[in-house]
Amino acid sequence: MVRYELDELTTLLVGIAALFAGKAIRQAVPLLRRIDMPNAVVGALVVALLVLFGQLALGVDVAFGARTRDALLLIFFTTIGLSAKLSALLSGGKPLLILCAVTVAALMAQNLGGAAFAAAWGAHPAYGVLAGSLSFVGGPGTAMAWAKELEAQGLAGAQVVGVGAATLAVISGALVAGPITGWIVRRHNLAAGAAAGAPTEPAVVPAGPPAEPKEGGDQLESLLASVFVIALAVYIGEYLNDVARGAGLLLPGFLSAMIAGVVITNLADALRMKLAFAPIERGGAIALQLFLVIALMATPLISVAQILLPLVINVVIQIGVTVAIAYFVLFRLLGRDYEAAVAAGGFLGFGLSSMPVAMATMDEVVRRYGPAPKAFLLITLAGSFFVDLANAFVAKGFLALPFFAIAR
Numbered sequence: 001m002v003r004y005e006l007d008e009l010t011t012l013l014v015g016i017a018a019l020f021a022g023k024a025i026r027q028a029v030p031l032l033r034r035i036d037m038p039n040a041v042v043g044a045l046v047v048a049l050l051v052l053f054g055q056l057a058l059g060v061d062v063a064f065g066a067r068t069r070d071a072l073l074l075i076f077f078t079t080i081g082l083s084a085k086l087s088a089l090l091s092g093g094k095p096l097l098i099l100c101a102v103t104v105a106a107l108m109a110q111n112l113g114g115a116a117f118a119a120a121w122g123a124h125p126a127y128g129v130l131a132g133s134l135s136f137v138g139g140p141g142t143a144m145a146w147a148k149e150l151e152a153q154g155l156a157g158a159q160v161v162g163v164g165a166a167t168l169a170v171i172s173g174a175l176v177a178g179p180i181t182g183w184i185v186r187r188h189n190l191a192a193g194a195a196a197g198a199p200t201e202p203a204v205v206p207a208g209p210p211a212e213p214k215e216g217g218d219q220l221e222s223l224l225a226s227v228f229v230i231a232l233a234v235y236i237g238e239y240l241n242d243v244a245r246g247a248g249l250l251l252p253g254f255l256s257a258m259i260a261g262v263v264i265t266n267l268a269d270a271l272r273m274k275l276a277f278a279p280i281e282r283g284g285a286i287a288l289q290l291f292l293v294i295a296l297m298a299t300p301l302i303s304v305a306q307i308l309l310p311l312v313i314n315v316v317i318q319i320g321v322t323v324a325i326a327y328f329v330l331f332r333l334l335g336r337d338y339e340a341a342v343a344a345g346g347f348l349g350f351g352l353s354s355m356p357v358a359m360a361t362m363d364e365v366v367r368r369y370g371p372a373p374k375a376f377l378l379i380t381l382a383g384s385f386f387v388d389l390a391n392a393f394v395a396k397g398f399l400a401l402p403f404f405a406i407a408r
Contacts, residue, residue: 003061011065015294018043022293040289041140041167044296052301064298070253072291073145077254078233079284080388081261083277085269095334095374099343099382100390102330106322106351107133107394113321114314115404121310126155126404129395131165131314136173136322137391139354140166141288144295146395149252154406160303163296164311172315173353177361180323181345184331185369190338192370226279229264236260255392262389322351341365342372346379355383 006014022043026032032042054060114132115125130150135143140163147162184190237257244256268275326344334340342365349358358379366372398404 001059001061003063005063006065008065008068011294012068014047015290018047018293018297019289021046038292040292041296044293047297048299048301064294069291069294072287073254074234074257075230075287076141076284076291077258078230078261079280081258082229082233082265082280084262084265084389086266087269096378096381098333099378100386102325103382103387104390104394106325107137107391109321109325110136110318111398113317117314117317124155126150126399126406127161129398129404130158130162133391134395135162135165136169136318136352137350137387140292142391145254157303160300161307163299164304164307165314168311168315170353172319173349174357176319176352177345177348177357178364180348181341181361181365184327184341184344188336190341192338192372222276223279226276226283229275230283233257233260233264258392319352322348339372339374342375343378346375350383350387358383
């Protein structure tokens with residue numbers, strides 16, 4: 001078989017082209033829009049299918065560059081850390097603390113369920129964590145990031161498991177969250193506290209009058225400041241990683257960068273220094289899309305097909321665990337009212353798929369049954385940054401246990 005190895009620039013160009021192709025396909029296929037399948041996943045699948053065709057029919061294999069992918073991963077997780085303002089979390093009060101606590105419990109339950117199934121199947125339990133909260137709560141980006149780390153530690157085929165589990169999570173979560181939420185509302189005869197014609201947007205409003213448009217120079221300075229802050233967080237993260245390695249603690253590079261971002265943004269908050277979050281968030285979104293498409297388009301689809309059955313069984317387990325927690329725990333702790341039901345729907349969205357699915361689920365529910373501004377606020381605060389931080393630390397805690405040790 002003839003093998004072509006693409007350099008970093010060519011890999012980046014192919015990835016960007018795949019993103020545009022994925023967007024065009026999503027616009028043409030309504031189902032893909034309804035389940036919020038990311039453009040990167042759709043476009044990468046097209047490239048992976050073309051690579052598969054080349055392997056099977058033409059005897060040609062293609063290898064993609066990895067250095068750009070790894071840099072994009074660090075940037076993405078750094079922006080997550082920079083968005084993690086503890087003051088916003090504390091402003092949510094008791095309901096938000098309940099939601100965060102239940103989220104942590106769900107992360108642990110997903111990992112326990114995944115690990116138990118993996119062990120019963122005769123596989124290493126670390127696969128269960130990868131196909132647990134890292135894929136379902138974390139999504140494709142988180143799953144691929146951890147899969148790369150686990151594969152480097154000796155867990156063979158981790159990236160294949162991560163791709164397969166995360167892709168099934170995106171689909172299943174989008175299909176399950178809405179119907180389950182509607183069932184909760186109907187079963188308990190719940191109604192919105194406001195009039196049916198009231199606005200249904202989240203209760204997040206600007207703190208003051210709209211900002212006036214900035215001059216071009218100000219925008220450039222804001223962008224450069226954001227680039228500096230991201231680069232600083234990555235640099236500090238690398239230093240933290242070196243310190244941890246010297247102490248015998250192995251931390252993924254992206255986790256260290258995210259921790260550095262958390263420290264920087266909260267230190268700036270304490271010193272009343274304003275960071276430009278708009279370019280930081282935009283940069284994180286771009287980095288995630290490019291990382292995903294570059295990482296996923298190198299997926300060996302034949303290998304994913306070989307483990308499809310256990311992945312599907314794992315999906316059923318994860319759905320059962322997360323739905324049970326949403327209904328029997330979160331819905332009841334939040335008061336068993338309409339706002340609690342909508343919040344449970346948002347929890348199912350990001351607990352089984354992603355934040356876009358969470359927001360789409362709640363949007364659909366409030367269009368049918370009425371507004372739920374408190375639920376929108378809770379899910380926005382918890383899902384914006386807390387869930388990613390909690391997922392990283394819970395997963396690291398599981399993988400540090402002797403039972404999950406990976407033998408080289």
